[in-house]
Amino acid sequence: MKERQVRTLDQILSDVENGTIGAGQALSLMRESKFFTSCPSNNKSHAQNAPDALHELEDLIGLDEVKRLVLEIRAFAEIRRRRLEKGLAADPLVLHMIFKGNPGTGKTTVARVMGKIFMQMGILSKGHLVEVERADLVGEYIGHTAQKTREQIKKALGGILFIDEAYSLARGGEKDFGKEAIDTLVKAMEDHKDELVLVLAGYQEEMTKFLLTNPGLRSRFPIHIDFPDYSLEELMRIAELMLSQREYRLTTGAREKLKKILADKRKTHEAETGNARLVRNIIEKTIRHQAVRLLAAHNLSKEDLMMITEEDLEGDGEE
Amino acid sequence: MKRCFILGQPNSGKTLFMINLAEYCGLSSLELLVTDSLGEMKTLSLCFEDARKDLVDPFPHRTLSLQHATVPLKKGKIKISIQMVDTVGLSDSLDHPEPVRLGMAHTLKQIRSADIVVHIIDAPRAAVDLDVPAFVDLELARYASCKCPYLVLANKMDLPRASEGLAKIKATFPSSTVLPISALKKRGFREVKAHLLRFI
Ligand SMILES: Nc1nc2c(ncn2[C@@H]2O[C@H](COP(=O)(O)OP(=O)(O)OP(=O)(O)O)[C@@H](O)[C@H]2O)c(=O)[nH]1
Ligand SMILES: [Mg+2]
Numbered sequence: 001m002k003e004r005q006v007r008t009l010d011q012i013l014s015d016v017e018n019g020t021i022g023a024g025q026a027l028s029l030m031r032e033s034k035f036f037t038s039c040p041s042n043n044k045s046h047a048q049n050a051p052d053a054l055h056e057l058e059d060l061i062g063l064d065e066v067k068r069l070v071l072e073i074r075a076f077a078e079i080r081r082r083r084l085e086k087g088l089a090a091d092p093l094v095l096h097m098i099f100k101g102n103p104g105t106g107k108t109t110v111a112r113v114m115g116k117i118f119m120q121m122g123i124l125s126k127g128h129l130v131e132v133e134r135a136d137l138v139g140e141y142i143g144h145t146a147q148k149t150r151e152q153i154k155k156a157l158g159g160i161l162f163i164d165e166a167y168s169l170a171r172g173g174e175k176d177f178g179k180e181a182i183d184t185l186v187k188a189m190e191d192h193k194d195e196l197v198l199v200l201a202g203y204q205e206e207m208t209k210f211l212l213t214n215p216g217l218r219s220r221f222p223i224h225i226d227f228p229d230y231s232l233e234e235l236m237r238i239a240e241l242m243l244s245q246r247e248y249r250l251t252t253g254a255r256e257k258l259k260k261i262l263a264d265k266r267k268t269h270e271a272e273t274g275n276a277r278l279v280r281n282i283i284e285k286t287i288r289h290q291a292v293r294l295l296a297a298h299n300l301s302k303e304d305l306m307m308i309t310e311e312d313l314e315g316d317g318e319e
Numbered sequence: 320m321k322r323c324f325i326l327g328q329p330n331s332g333k334t335l336f337m338i339n340l341a342e343y344c345g346l347s348s349l350e351l352l353v354t355d356s357l358g359e360m361k362t363l364s365l366c367f368e369d370a371r372k373d374l375v376d377p378f379p380h381r382t383l384s385l386q387h388a389t390v391p392l393k394k395g396k397i398k399i400s401i402q403m404v405d406t407v408g409l410s411d412s413l414d415h416p417e418p419v420r421l422g423m424a425h426t427l428k429q430i431r432s433a434d435i436v437v438h439i440i441d442a443p444r445a446a447v448d449l450d451v452p453a454f455v456d457l458e459l460a461r462y463a464s465c466k467c468p469y470l471v472l473a474n475k476m477d478l479p480r481a482s483e484g485l486a487k488i489k490a491t492f493p494s495s496t497v498l499p500i501s502a503l504k505k506r507g508f509r510e511v512k513a514h515l516l517r518f519i
Contacts, residue, residue: 009428012427013424013427013428014424016420016423016424016427017417017420017421017424018420019413019414019415019420020413021413022410022411022412022413022454022455023409023410023411023423023427023455023458023459024409024411024453024454024455024456024457024458024459025411025454025458026423026424026427027409027427027455027458027459027461027462028458028461028462030427030462031458031461031462031465034465034466052431055431055432058431240358244358
């Protein structure tokens with residue numbers, strides 16, 4: 001049998017754009033990925049229109065692997081629920097995750113949306129995100145760390161506890177209080193199986209090393225997701241999206257120049273190359289430049305107020 | 320404001336339905352917000368005469384972008400508005416020119432934001448064409464009826480053989496509400512309006 005892969009909305013739509021599938025086929029796949037299978041015929045109880053967190057995920061640019069994985073998790077969780085309904089055995093649903101990637105590659109955003117998705121699926125009761133780093137967990141004296149960590153866990157119950165640069169917990173070696181934080185977290189994962197999802201995030205390499213030196217941890221995190229740097233084309237789409245949300249547009253010249261700026265950046269800055277934050281900084285600065293340029297002008301049209309021109313973009317986008 | 324998508328195969332009468340419904344509901348001209356797959360956005364202001372002339376066409380795939388219009392519906396003394404969204408005709412064929420394919424993908428992407436779906440089918444065509452309702456009509460019905468309130472409109476009831484088509488459409492969608500209309504003659508609009516109000 002051919003392996004069946006979940007198809008993300010991006011894939012379905014690009015198949016339509018390429019003429020590989022027709023609209024009927026696309027609708028069928030879209031319905032499948034939403035589990036619109038056992039549909040009520042009486043028009044009364046549809047999947048009502050609470051803003052769907054899955055749309056939010058679908059609308060993020062790029063992140064193909066993440067999107068596919070979320071669809072798989074949804075499928076698994078849904079089938080698991082139906083198996084339990086029919087009295088069949090079901091593996092426990094363990095959703096603790098490792099996110100590896102450079103800053104600005106969408107890790108926090110994805111975690112936040114996943115929380116909402118899990119909430120809408122009934123996997124988590126609240127689905128909120130509590131984002132912490134070492135300083136939020138590690139204390140000054142014996143016992144302090146466990147207390148601080150437990151506080152954060154308590155805040156995160158029903159949602160996701162997102163630990164950025166998680167390897168910094170192992171930084172100080174054996175005597176460091178970071179170890180105490182890890183132990184407390186592991187215990188919480190046992191005690192609150194059904195009401196807490198833990199996400200450990202950080203740079204690819206550090207994360208891999210961290211997990212190698214803590215094999216006990218590794219086995220508790222079945223889901224690993226890589227967040228690759230955005231491609232130049234994706235960065236451009238992110239830029240255009242940020243601008244259109246603020247009701248700005250790029251002239252053709254400005255678009256070319258922005259592309260060049262981003263391409264140059266990608267060559268020079270190592271860890272920040274595929275970085276959405278970099279795009280945001282450039283965009284915000286450019287909008288300020290446009291404002292300064294327009295202030296000197298008279299009789300501005302709506303068009304003028306919206307257009308970002310070449311001169312609004314700085315040669316290198318540097319502060 | 321609730322958003323009602325007008326969906327269906329090319330040439331089924333979606334655009335004419337939207338224009339004439341807007342007129343029927345008492346608007347004096349048509350204000351359209353037009354968006355396309357490239358993220359372009361523009362507004363159009365037309366009198367109804369021009370709208371019918373410019374936006375409706377005997378050949379399929381006249382509409383290649385989404386056209387939004389705010390239409391007032393009256394519920395007793397209360398005025399409620401609804402946003403009607405005219406869309407790119409959906410078809411199963413694979414050999415459309417690129418603008419049509421992009422437009423269909425754009426429409427499919429946006430469907431997710433629909434609060435109500437109105438599905439238009441060409442009734443006289445259903446009478447003579449074995450392939451109408453098509454696969455895309457069946458899938459649209461399955462998708463939309465699970466997602467939100469959903470209505471099938473059998474259109475062009477002013478033409479010969481339309482009632483044969485209507486019977487076939489009703490038989491194809493036994494669990495959906497099917498209303499006969501003529502977008503051209505504004506027939507059946509009272510019932511459509513009543514149903515839309517019930518959904519809001
Ligand atoms: N006789 C009759 N003709 C109709 C009716 N509704 C639409 N038409 C005609 O059908 C043709 C297509 O109408 P449109 O409104 O452009 O159809 P559409 O679904 O928007 O088509 P696309 O935008 O191409 O997908 C036009 O020639 C209309 O005049 C109707 O109720 N009766
Ligand atoms: Mg049209």
